[in-house]
Structure formats: C-alpha cells, structure tokens
C-alpha cells in the first residue's frame with residue numbers, strides 16, 4: 413500500500429486523514445499549529461513537524477490548507493514538500509485554490525530537483541462529507557497519476573471524476589461553488605418568506621426538501637438555520653475566498669455572473685458584521701436583517 417501524507421488538519425483535513433488511516437494506509441501528518449496534529453499519534457499516524465518530513469516519508473502527499481499562497485508555501489518553502497521530494501512522489505492538493513495557481517504549481521514541481529508530479533483534487537460535500545467519506549472529488553492532472561491516486565480517493569469520497577488536465581479540478585470546484593452559494597441564497601429567502609407568511613417553518617422545510625425546490629443546502633443547512641446553529645462546517649471567509657476566485661476568473665473570461673456577484677456582496681455584509689468565521693449558512697442572517705423577519709424555530 414502506498415504511504416500517504418497529510419499537510420493541514422483543519423475541519424476537512426483531519427477527518428480525511430482519519431479515513432485514510434481507517435482504510436489501512438500508513439499515514440504521516442503535520443499541521444502548522446502542532447497541537448491539532450497531536451491526537452493523530454494515538455490514532456496510529458506518524459506526526460512530524462514539517463511538510464518536508466511528510467514528503468520524505470510518503471508516496472502520496474495531500475495538502476488541505478486554505479488558499480493559493482498557502483498551498484504554494486507548504487509546497488515550495490524551504491521546509492516544504494519539494495524539499496523532501498523523491499522520485500515517484502505525487503503531491504495532491506485537495507484545497508480550493510485558483511486554477512492558474514494549480515497549473516503553476518504543476519509546472520514548478522516538474523522543474524524541481526528531483527521533479528515530482530501533482531494533481532489538483534478539490535472536494536465538495538462539507539465537513540460531514542469528509543467525516544463520512546462521501547466527498548465529491550474533482551480531479552485535474554495526468555491520467556496515470558489519477559489512476560494511481562484512486563485507492564486513496566476512494567477512501568475519502570464517493571463521486572470521483574477526472575475532469576481534465578492540471579487546473580481543471582479547480583475550475584470545476586469553482587463552478588460547484590457558484591451553485592452552492594446561489595442555492596444557499598435560495599434557501600435563506602424561502603425560509604424568511606415562509607416566516608413572513610406565518611406558516612410552520614419545519615413543515616415547510618420538510619416538504620420543500622422532498623420536491624423540486626430541494627438542494628444539498630435545503631437538506632443540510634436549512635435545519636441548522638432554523639435551529640440558529642451557525643457554527644462553521646464551511647466558514648464564510650472561505651466561501652468568500654472561493655467566490656472571489658470565481659468572479660476574478662469570470663471577469664478575465666468576460667463572463668457575466670450576476671447571481672454570484674449578488675451573493676458575494678451579501679456575504680461581504682455578513683463579514684463586515686463579524687460573521688466571517690461563522691458557517692456559510694449564516695447568509696440567512698443577512699436576508700433576515702433586510703426583511704425584518706427571523707426565520708428560526710420558536711421565534
């Protein structure tokens with residue numbers, strides 16, 4: 413079995429590393445804040461200090477960090493993955509970053525000494541999808557590398573699709589984020605409207621979730637919204653990072669995305685009011701404020 417490394421043990425990286433362990437891979441992990449990595453020693457992983465040490469001890473290294481500069485840093489800084497590279501190393505970035513950054517990382521890795529291969533393999537399905545190993549994984553890179561990584565992907569997710577060359581996985585993930593953000597707005601508006609109409613919110617949610625108005629957001633976020641539980645699975649600040657990437661790329665391609673631009677502006681209001689570290693379903697609060705209605709159980 414290939415040896416697997418994880419760099420970044422946050423909301424997503426931690427359960428993904430646990431699932432790799434459960435599937436029987438020998439796993440080495442590191443995290444910038446070392447305390448977050450400590451529990452992995454008891455779970456059977458080797459805990460090391462730097463991404464370089466992870467690369468030295470692994471055949472496949474997964475990065476699950478925040479944004480493009482963070483992936484570049486853990487890959488190419490003096491203590492990064494490239495510094496611990498060996499022939500046959502495959503670096504798989506599963507964070508959501510810019511497609512052009514993924515392409516650039518692939519080029520730099522190929523020119524590195526020793527060279528190593530890369531894949532971009534961002535995911536969708538949220539914290540629960542990561543815990544339950546039900547992620548959708550959208551992959552960019554060479555066919556042979558995708559094939560090689562497949563046993564690991566199958567330990568982490570259920571829907572695994574090779575989209576195209578380097579950066580194609582990230583482009584697909586950004587398309588996914590458009591649908592996620594706009595669905596979230598649809599759910600928020602539906603619940604606030606129902607509240608204003610004076611109808612039962614739970615019954616409304618239940619029947620919409622069984623019909624054409626259903627979505628992942630209706631099924632997973634609406635119950636949390638109604639309960640007033642805005643703890644993050646996916647933080648507003650990360651949602652905004654993704655929507656900025658969408659809008660920057662759309663601008664470059666002269667593509668007009670009015671829905672995405674609107675949701676981005678609404679999230680900006682939420683960030684201004686201190687909600688950046690809340691879950692992205694806290695979008696409900698913005699619609700509530702605009703409408704003077706609180707769509708929560710018992711209010």
Ligand code: NAP
Nearest residue numbers: 420421422423424444445477478482507508538539645646
């Ligand atoms: P998170 O909980 O904030 O975790 C981020 C992780 O990255 C932490 O382990 C953090 O280390 C590490 N990190 C960030 N910058 C770093 C740097 N420069 N050097 C070293 N380590 C660094 O975020 P998350 O929710 O797991 O998200 C991770 C990625 O997955 C993001 O790209 C996000 O957009 C994407 N994603 C998230 C979800 C979701 O539902 N949460 C779903 C799909 C995709 P520290 O512990 O030291 O801060």
